[in-house]
Amino acid sequence: MSPTIHGHCLCGAVRIELSGPAQEVELCQCAMCRRWGGAFYAALRGEDFTIHGEEAITAYASSDWGERAFCSHCGSNIWWRFKPTGNRSFSAGLFDDAAHLAIEKEIFVDERADWCRVRGDHPQQTGAEVIAEAKAAGFSFD
Numbered sequence: 001m002s003p004t005i006h007g008h009c010l011c012g013a014v015r016i017e018l019s020g021p022a023q024e025v026e027l028c029q030c031a032m033c034r035r036w037g038g039a040f041y042a043a044l045r046g047e048d049f050t051i052h053g054e055e056a057i058t059a060y061a062s063s064d065w066g067e068r069a070f071c072s073h074c075g076s077n078i079w080w081r082f083k084p085t086g087n088r089s090f091s092a093g094l095f096d097d098a099a100h101l102a103i104e105k106e107i108f109v110d111e112r113a114d115w116c117r118v119r120g121d122h123p124q125q126t127g128a129e130v131i132a133e134a135k136a137a138g139f140s141f142d
Contacts, residue, residue: 005046008051009076013056016090020047024104025092028080029112030127032062037077039116040106044098053069055105065139084139 008015009072010018026043033041051057059069076090077105087100092098105131120140 004099005095009071009074011055011074013073014071014078015106016094017050018046024102026104027106028108029106030108034113036068042092044092045089117122
């Protein structure tokens with residue numbers, strides 16, 4: 001993949017340049033992600049990003065520690081942001097270049113729907129394991 005990839009929402013009002021994109025996607029199977037997008041959330045991170053069309057983005061604080069954003073014109077999911085650090089992951093579906101990436105890991109597998117099981121030999125973590133890992137890194141969820 002190139003050092004910078006370009007993505008956009010369905011209507012094109014929001015465009016993203018993602019520098020140093022990860023070479024794998026992370027799948028979140030939590031109930032909130034499933035409700036947000038209808039299935040798991042395929043997250044793509046990068047080293048840096050530029051957003052064009054920010055005026056078309058609506059952000060929603062889905063929890064004390066997470067924010068979700070979408071295009072207010074077409075409804076495309078844009079990002080999930082971890083509030084304690086400000087780190088964002090972007091919806092992998094925004095980027096054509098991400099279509100052939102492998103799965104890094106699945107998280108919150110204990111919450112996934114039976115019809116949303118993904119094949120492959122990749123790491124899987126329960127919600128408790130994800131939260132414990134974040135707490136060990138110094139993050140508080142209280």
